[in-house]
Structure formats: C-alpha cells, structure tokens
Amino acid sequence: QVLLVQSGAELKKPGASVKVSCKASGYPFTSHPVHWVRQVPGQSLEWMGWINPGNGMTKYSQKFQGRVTMIRDTSTTTVYMELRSLRPEDTSVYYCAKYYGVWESFDFWGQGSLVTVSS
Amino acid sequence: DIVMTQSPLSLPVTVGEPASISCRSSQSLLHSNGFKYLSWYLQKPGKSPQLLIYLSSNRASGVPDRFSGSGSGTDFTLKISRVEAEDVGVYYCMQSLQSPFTFGPGTKVDI
Secondary structure (H helix, E strand, O other), X not given: OOXXXXXOOEEEOOOOOEEEEEXXXXXXXXXXXXXXXXEOOOOOEEEEEEEXXXXXXXXXXXXXXXXXXXXXXXXXXXXXEEEOOOOHHHOXXXXXXXXXXXXXXXXXXXXXXXXXXXX | OXXXXXXXXEEEOOOOOOEXXXXXXXXXXXXXXXXXXXXXXXXXXXXXXXXXXXXXXXXXXXXXXXXXXXEOOOEEEEEEOOOOHHHOEEEEEEEOOOOOOEXXXXXXXXX
16 A cells, blocks of 8 residues: 655754655655645645656745755655754644645645754 | 635534535636646544545545535535534645645634
C-alpha cells in the first residue's frame, strides 16, 4: 500500500534550519510529484511547493522562495524539505503529500512532522 | 493568488441528517480541458487530511457514497446525504488550477 513516512518532531531556535524527510513506498516513486503543505496548529493548510522525483525539478511558493529547498533521493525513495532562517511563526506541522495528476489532487499524505521554533 | 472561502466555518450536525458545505473561489477553476480543479479533504481530529472528492465531483477510492461534490466554475458544494459520527472533523476545499495551490479556511463539523 502507499505510504509516506515522515521524520519526527523537531525543536529549533530562531535563525536555524530544519530538514524534514518523507520516505515514499508502495508506488512508482519517480512517477508522481510530492508536495509540501504546512499547518499552524488550529489553522488552515498552506502550500509550500513541490518536487518532481523523476527529474528533481522544483517549484516553490513565492512566500518561501529563497528559504526552502526540496530535494529527492531516488535510491531511498525519500524526499526532503529544508527550511532555513526559521522564525517562531514557522512553528507548524509539515506534511508531504503525493500528487496524483490524473485526479489533480493529493491522494496520500504523510503523518506530519511538527517543527517548533522557539528560543 | 486564487482566494478560497468556505461557509459556514462551523457546522453542528445531527447523525442521520444531511449536511452541506460551500466553497467559493476568487477565479474560475475551470480548466481548458473541461475539468474543474477543485478537491475536498477531511481532516479528522489529530490526523492528516484525507482526500474525499477530486475534480469537483468525483469520489476518491474508498469514500462512502454519502459524500458528493458539485459546482460551477467558482461555486462548489460538498454534501453529506446522511451524517455519521465518523464524519466529524475539518473539511477543506483546495484549488489546484494554478500555483500556488490554495486552501479554504476549513469548516469544522461536529455532532
């Protein structure tokens, strides 16, 4: 079955960086884009960007441009999202989600990774 | 950016009764291929979002047929024909027509 398993919770200080991993299994890894969406606890969902695991091409939301990098490792079928220059307002649950192009929607989601930014 | 709005933001429901959530987009979500790039997700308490409806009106695999979606280019509706206790959570609409993808604020459904 399709699984997206994310790395665990992180506590970071302002100005630091965080790298969240998302290991995919149960489907052809290079055939479907993986997106990142974050959610401040109690609030709505915010799209951050996506990566094409097939060729490594990325597209980021302008809001995060310059602060975010998404990469993939095809040997381990893992996607990574790094966010730099962290601020307290970056405290969120970060989700990876598999995009199914035929349905133009996210058909599977990771379990989420809580990143807390606090001094 | 396309702005998504939802109403109501909170919806008390009764088991066995119907329920309806509206979603509106600031621009048409109708693609040139004829499909409307609007999907619905349910986030149950403490869980990740799960896909309910894609391309405005198609149920995702395993989604009960009490859920249905409809809509025009900018106005969309999610209906639950008979609410069950397991349907509680926050419902989000999302547009995937153009980047950045954007979500509605969510509608909290509780019994």
